[in-house]
Amino acid sequence: MLASAVLALLTYSGFVLQINLLTISLLYLAIVVAVAAGFGFWQASFASVLAVLLLDYYFEPPIFSFEVENPGIFVALATFEATALTISRLHAREMRTAREAATNLKGMEHLYELSRNTLLLDLRQPPGPQLAVLIQRIFEARAVALFDIGLGRQDRLGAWGPGEEDLAKECYMRNAAQDDLQTETLERLLQTGAGSGSVGALVVRGPLSSLVVDALAALAAIAIVRHQSFEKEDRAEEAKRSEELRAAVLDGMAHELKTPLTAVQTASSGLLALGGLTDSQAQLVTLIDGEAIHLNEICSRLLVTATLNGGEVGLDLAEVNVKDLIFEILADRPKSLGRDRIHAVVGDPDLIVNVDRELLAMILDEYIFDAKHPDRNSRTKESR
Secondary structure, eight states: OHHHHHHHHHHHHHHHHTOOHHHHHHHHHHHHHHHHHHTOHHHHHHHHHHHHHHHHHHTSSSTTOOOOOOTHHHHHHHHHHHHHHHHHHHHHHHHHHHHHHHHHHHHHHHHHHHHHHHTTOOTTSOHHHHHHHHHHHHHOOSEEEEEETTTTEEEEEEOOOTTOTTHHHHHHHHTOOEEETTTTEEEEEEESSTTOOEEEEEEEESSOOHHHHHHHHHHHHHHHHHHHHHHHHHHHHHHHHHHHHHHHHHHHHHHHHHHHHHHHHHHHHHHHHHOOOOHHHHHHHHHHHHHHHHHHHHHHHHHHHHHHHTTOOOOOEEEEEHHHHHHHHHHHSOGGGTGGGOOBOOSOTTOEEEEEHHHHHHHHHHHHHHHTOTTTOSSOOOBO
């Protein structure tokens, strides 16, 4: 209707002012271009046909007749139609590009909001439920499902139909993303980088572009990895505190035991020094004295172990002959403790190692002491 009114006004003005055929044709063409750009191809086609009819009736001889004597009128019609088609297509493409740009801009704004909120997630809680709520609220998705392989859980939010309970888990097991444009369901794997394994899967249902869902999957994967790193750090810190507590308990027990053991050793040594004991009494006192010395050594090892676990001991490195050290340890053991049942074989008698002599002696002594007790191991042990 608007095109008809404008063409009628232009025709009346051109006829009254006696505008020539070429000029009025260009003016008609301008009207067709404006209609094509503003309304579309079919409206511009109507305007072009009407313009050709008006041009033929009022300006093309014979005037006031639709009789066609000059075939140029058909050229004008073809030109008008081609112009209408071209302009409408270009305008439609421009409008589509503008809409896509606006959609992408809105998606970027939403992605920025989501990325900012993911930094505020409570890492002490599973990230799945928190991410599902954020995605549905920010992107206005109809339904969201997220599968976290690390926690072995799937979190769903929104309206999912029957048989869609495990869509995210199935996407992860299939190890392939797919889109269902009919239901607007987009599935993505949660990957932390090129070539790396997936940490889960994300399924979103709603009017979201593929690029936006790809970015959503990347942000969800980063949030899950952050949660896993936080859990590892928390476990490491807990293990460190437990180790420190164990070292403190060992240190305290060793100090508490050394005091009475020192008293027992002093008393037994004094009895042996005083003399006047029968053979049976001397054997008993000697046994007490030897075991007190051995217990004192164990307490010293506990103290060294506590300092080793705490990283507070320094190594006094020196070159040590392994064979000499082993036989020195055996020589320090009383026969009553089963020294004669120990058999040590050193493949290389000249083997020299650069170690802390006291710590290595403690380790070998503990190993040999354990090896000489048949009740601790039914098999005969041989130290090589």
